[in-house]
Amino acid sequence: MGAYILRRLLLVIPTLLGIMIINFALVQFVPGGPIEQIIAEMEGRGDVFETIAGGGGEAGEAAGGGEDSGYLGARGLPPEFIAQLEQQFGFDKPPLERFLLMMWDYVRFDFGESWFRSETVVNLVLEKMPVSITLGLWSTLIAYLVSIPLGIKKAVRDGTSFDTWTSGAIIVAYAIPGFLFALMLIVLFAGGSYWRIFPLRGLTSDNWEDLSTMGKVLDYLWHITLPVLASTIASFATLTLLTKNSFLDEIKKQYVMTARAKGLSERRVLYGHVFRNAMLIVIAGFPGLFIGVFFGGSLIIETLFSLDGLGRLGFEAAVARDYPIVFGTLFAFSLLGLIIGIISDITYVLVDPRIDFESRG
Numbered sequence: 001m002g003a004y005i006l007r008r009l010l011l012v013i014p015t016l017l018g019i020m021i022i023n024f025a026l027v028q029f030v031p032g033g034p035i036e037q038i039i040a041e042m043e044g045r046g047d048v049f050e051t052i053a054g055g056g057g058e059a060g061e062a063a064g065g066g067e068d069s070g071y072l073g074a075r076g077l078p079p080e081f082i083a084q085l086e087q088q089f090g091f092d093k094p095p096l097e098r099f100l101l102m103m104w105d106y107v108r109f110d111f112g113e114s115w116f117r118s119e120t121v122v123n124l125v126l127e128k129m130p131v132s133i134t135l136g137l138w139s140t141l142i143a144y145l146v147s148i149p150l151g152i153k154k155a156v157r158d159g160t161s162f163d164t165w166t167s168g169a170i171i172v173a174y175a176i177p178g179f180l181f182a183l184m185l186i187v188l189f190a191g192g193s194y195w196r197i198f199p200l201r202g203l204t205s206d207n208w209e210d211l212s213t214m215g216k217v218l219d220y221l222w223h224i225t226l227p228v229l230a231s232t233i234a235s236f237a238t239l240t241l242l243t244k245n246s247f248l249d250e251i252k253k254q255y256v257m258t259a260r261a262k263g264l265s266e267r268r269v270l271y272g273h274v275f276r277n278a279m280l281i282v283i284a285g286f287p288g289l290f291i292g293v294f295f296g297g298s299l300i301i302e303t304l305f306s307l308d309g310l311g312r313l314g315f316e317a318a319v320a321r322d323y324p325i326v327f328g329t330l331f332a333f334s335l336l337g338l339i340i341g342i343i344s345d346i347t348y349v350l351v352d353p354r355i356d357f358e359s360r361g
Contacts, residue, residue, distance in 0.1 A: 004345075005342065005346070008341075008342045008345070009342065012335070012338045012339070012342075015338060016331070016334055016335055016338065017103075019330070019334045020099075020103065020106075020327070020330070020331060020334075021099070023327070023330060024095075024099050024102075024327070027323070027326075028095055033091075033321050034115055034116075034320075034321045034322070034323065035091065036321075102327060106327075106328070106331045111324065111328035111331070111332070112324040112328065113324060114317075114322055114324055114325050115320075115322050115323070115324060116320055116322050117322070117325075121324050121325055121328040121329070122328075124313060124325065125310065125313070125328075125329060125332070128308060128309050128310045128312075128313045129309075129310060131203065131302065131307050131308060131309030131310070132302075132309040132310040132311065134203070134224060135224075135227060135228060135231050135301065135302075135307075135309070136231075138224060138228045138232075139228050139231045139232040139235065140235075142228065142232050143232050143235040143236060143239050144239065144282075146236060146240075147235075147236050147239035147240040147243060148239070148243050148279070148282065150166065150170075150236075150240050150243075151239070151240045151241070151242070151243025151244040151246075151247065152243060152244075152247055152270070152275075154166055154167070154240065154243075154244040155243070155244045155245075155247035155248050155251065156247075156270070158244075158248060166240075167241075170236050170237040170240050170241070171237060173233050173234070173236055173237060174233075174234055174236070174237035174238070176233060176234075178230055178231060178233060178234055178300060178301060179230075179300040179301070179304065181229075181230050181233050182226070182227075182230035182300065182301055182304045182305070183304065185198075185226045185229060185230055186200060186226070186304065186305075189226065190226060198222065198223075198225055198226050199222065199223050200305065200306070201305065201306035202223060202305075202306055202307065203220060203223045203224060203307060204216075204219055204220060204223060205219050205223070226305065227301050227302075227305045227307060230301050230304075230305075231301050239282070242282060243278070243279075243282055246278040246279070246280075246282060247270075247274060247278045249278070250274045250277050250278045251274060255273065256269060256273065256274060259272075259273050280348070283347075299311035299312065299314065299315050303315070310329070313325065313329070314326070314329055317329075
């Protein structure tokens, strides 16, 4: 197992490097950039020029004339100002040099500072992470609490009408996009057109600080209900069918027939023998499922319910071309995802020592 873990850890390096190279190369061909963003801002607000260039009246005068620049919309701006912007954002260096400098900083976990928020990338991520962790953790927990009992019951009643209509229901739920289900919840239960049972925005009420401890807990649960439901809907199908199939495979094995022949009750057979073996793959998949819920679909859910999490942070950074946030979070989350994959494999071995990854490859 040690050799397998070492191989996987070594594979993290080229995989992570490949992810960063591809995304960095793609960004070079995407129209627009931080300098173009500032030029666009200058068309509507003159003070942006002064903020970036650090000048007063001279900046305003300079914006009125000068030679044309290579940037679309930069006509009339002096070349010195454009050069100053390029130097400030590091675009005065060739792409390869910028990439190598960026990766050297990231290897030392120095993710720099946001270009437009005056805050370090690490602080921004730490500030937004609790919201995304809340969604991911609650969604994963609810998915397990509902899908495992449902999957067991479907396996026991395989082929019955109960199995048929529940399969249809979870497949329909899986087919519904998360954002569409979220909009439906808003329309029905958040004052969209029908009932105003749940709040529409944020994780807490305005008077949260004045509430008692129990009041704060209830207020938090009240706010998180709809976002969690919207982010959980798609995960029921996979986990339920995985649980059902695992139980069906175990129920057909010889040791189950032997246990029944000994006169053990059906409940004792299911939960004393089958459950322990059938749940191996389900339990071991918890880290991967959590990461999937944590990263998948968080942008739309956070936007619809006005939650200030990592999804919105990444989206706003991409729109503003705030590359330190874009690449910093990409590096950190790609590394986290690769490490979680290794942890998932280790979990399989801890849950079932019969699994031997050393024999692979």
